Amino acid sequence: MDEKAVVKDLKIKTKSIKKLLSVPDDFDLALLSHYHSTGNVIYSDAVGLLDKYAHLTKKVTVDDLYTQAQLSLTRSNVIPFPSPEPGTETFTFIDLFAGIGGFRMALQDLGGKCVFTSEWDKYSKQTYFANYGDYPFGDITSDEVKAHIPAEFDILCGGFPCQPFSLAGVSKKNSLGRLHGFDDEKQGNLFFHIEDILRTHRPKVFFLENVKNLVSHDKGNTFKVIRQTLLDLDYSFDPKVIDGAAFVPQHRERTFMIGFDKRVFGNDIKFSFDSVIYPDKKQAVRSIIQSEVEPKYTLTDHLWKYLKDYAQKHKEKGNGFGYGLVNLDGVTRTISARYHKDGAEILIPQDGKNPRRLTPHEAAALQGYPIWPINTKSKTRSLRIPVSDTQAYRQFGNSVVMPLIKAVGEQVVNLLQLQK
Known part of the structure; x- marks a missing residue:
């Protein structure tokens, strides 16, 4: 029997769905989304998510549950990078x-x-x-x-x-x-x-x-x-x-x-x-640099002094440790998951100011992800960054x-x- 056909016969109140999915269980949401995107029988346990609500009054399918989860967690049901249409994958x-x-x-x-x-x-x-x-x-x-x-x-x-x-x-x-x-x-x-x-x-x-x-x-x-x-x-x-x-x-x-x-x-x-x-x-760093950046990404006097003193101390010891002030016509050092701490490995020079960190959007573009308007003309196929700057830097530092x-x-x- 088609599991999706079974779902359409179940009845659920929308308010109950929203309450259920405003803070969804991770495993249930994984089941729900994988079943929605693949229809594979191995994920059909997702149908069981509706069983406890079958006595309520409004018809809702797994697809409706999935859409509500999207709206609850991402405030959008538009996916920038959807899977290929069913049957078109190679x-x-x-x-x-x-x-x-x-x-x-x-x-x-x-x-x-x-x-x-x-x-x-x-x-x-x-x-x-x-x-x-x-x-x-x-x-x-x-x-x-x-x-x-x-x-x-x-x-x-x-x-x-x-x-x-x-x-x-x-x-x-x-x-x-x-x-x-x-x-x-x-x-x-x-x-x-x-x-x-x-x-x-x-x-x-x-x-x-x-x-x-x-x-x-x-x-x-x-x-x-x-x-x-x-x-x-x-x-x-x-x-x-x-x-x-x-x-x-x-x-x-x-x-x-x-x-x-x-x-x-x-x-x-x-x-x-x-x-x-x-x-x-090859690309140069300036190709991913935004023209207007919030002041919060500029290093404070205290942090900039610390990084300069730290680099000088290691230089005197004959070590190569220190910050990386970027040549905009060249390439950067490797961005790491610790970039959020001080941005030391990749600092962007600024005229008349302390250097600054990359913005999260620049960090994404540095890893080759499409970011409008930096490296893609499409607003709809631009990577979304729904997390804090700290988490975003960690994610891009760990990325391929x-x-x-x-x-x-x-x-x-x-x-x-x-x-x-």
């Missing part, structure tokens, strides 16, 4: 460790339909929901969450958490006497949940991203374990470190890992990063370079289509 994918959807935006632009998404951070979930219309499921280590991954999909993608392998993360953990890499029980073992999903569902392709330091962490042993684990699953394994500066005005090196199912594509399958198409011309994901993804999809 492949399907799941979006793990989704953040704010850099993989999702890139692969949707290539004709893909996202059939499952997972992200643990509540603020990133809000940004994701506001832009794509799906509210991510939470902890991917949970059996309940994994049970809602559709049986079949073409690509598993995601930038799995990088702190255990990042240079900054390793340094911090060493200083605190904490474990890192695969010994970090909370984060390091998340890779093995990717392994579990690959083993269970056997998508045709995996497309992963991590920090540059993943390759050298623990004298290369961490990367050897990842490589051998994926090869043992009978997938190919092709990695490369790529700098996002070819696509955005930011120096951002990341490790990419692509693998194809050898049981489908044969033992000789190989992904060539040489096939990735790069832009003809979206146009780079799209460029690599285009060649992944081309090779995938050859098999179909």
